[in-house]
Amino acid sequence: METKIIDGKAFSEKLVETVAVEASKIKNAIGRPPALAVVLVGENSASKVYVRNKIERTEAAGMRSIEHRLDADTDQATLLALIEEMNNDDAVDGILVQLPLPDQIDEDAVINAVAPEKDVDGFHVVNAGLLATGQDSLVPCTPYGCLLLLRDQLGSLSGLNAVVVGRSNIVGKPMAQLLLKESCTVTIAHSRTKDLKEVCARADILVAAVGRAEMIDGDYVKPGATVIDVGINRVAAPERGEGKFRLTGDVDYDSAAAKAGAITPVPGGVGPMTIACLLRNTAVAAARRFN
Numbered sequence: 001m002e003t004k005i006i007d008g009k010a011f012s013e014k015l016v017e018t019v020a021v022e023a024s025k026i027k028n029a030i031g032r033p034p035a036l037a038v039v040l041v042g043e044n045s046a047s048k049v050y051v052r053n054k055i056e057r058t059e060a061a062g063m064r065s066i067e068h069r070l071d072a073d074t075d076q077a078t079l080l081a082l083i084e085e086m087n088n089d090d091a092v093d094g095i096l097v098q099l100p101l102p103d104q105i106d107e108d109a110v111i112n113a114v115a116p117e118k119d120v121d122g123f124h125v126v127n128a129g130l131l132a133t134g135q136d137s138l139v140p141c142t143p144y145g146c147l148l149l150l151r152d153q154l155g156s157l158s159g160l161n162a163v164v165v166g167r168s169n170i171v172g173k174p175m176a177q178l179l180l181k182e183s184c185t186v187t188i189a190h191s192r193t194k195d196l197k198e199v200c201a202r203a204d205i206l207v208a209a210v211g212r213a214e215m216i217d218g219d220y221v222k223p224g225a226t227v228i229d230v231g232i233n234r235v236a237a238p239e240r241g242e243g244k245f246r247l248t249g250d251v252d253y254d255s256a257a258a259k260a261g262a263i264t265p266v267p268g269g270v271g272p273m274t275i276a277c278l279l280r281n282t283a284v285a286a287a288r289r290f291n
């Protein structure tokens, strides 16, 4: 059986086109495009790359990007004051504080300071609660992007066995909620799960969000399963020269692809969907604020 390689890049480009159309309708209705404020605290090099991508893609979709860069030693009160200012600023539709934050700042306090209607990350406890109770909410971008790929690949997900490996608030837990809403039978597995391989090998849908490079190999994959790799890990690649790195997922691609019915690659799978869904959430937040 041929393994389908799920092209998240192509899918995300189509999604961004529809978001750009929405953004232009909003601009016509309210006299300005949807606006996303992005806050970066400190010098985390991966975060800098992510934030630069988010800003570029926001502007490419015809939306306004507002950037705030704060020093690594910024205290919590300063960050909370900035968030409060943006919450009250009518020209800001979406607010994203890039994580992780420096140690002196309590991430939960920051996440829950963002007005829920501007929380385009979908991390606020109100949005998490709305999702968990099946109500309309702003949904975390990475799991929502995974769900769109799964629906496109499989159509109805009803009744399928889904295993999500990883229990983070950003990916694992909201992914499980979304799959439950689709009437999957959902298992959340993690680093302490007993017989993890056997648990995963029963999955029709296997979502890997463990944060460990290439941990999920072919032995974890049921023949014909759909495998979604959320991981983005930078690993040494001495074969490319001294000091060189390559990007790889949480899935050992070659052995997993040999058994899967469909699989996302890294890069070019889930990654581009995350930003596309952030742009979508920004347009949704803007439309809801003015409707």
Ligand code: GUN
Pocket: 096, 097, 098, 099, 100, 121, 141, 142, 170
């Ligand atoms: N850091 C890693 N992923 C994310 C994300 O989706 N949103 C934010 N704000 N920070 C992140």
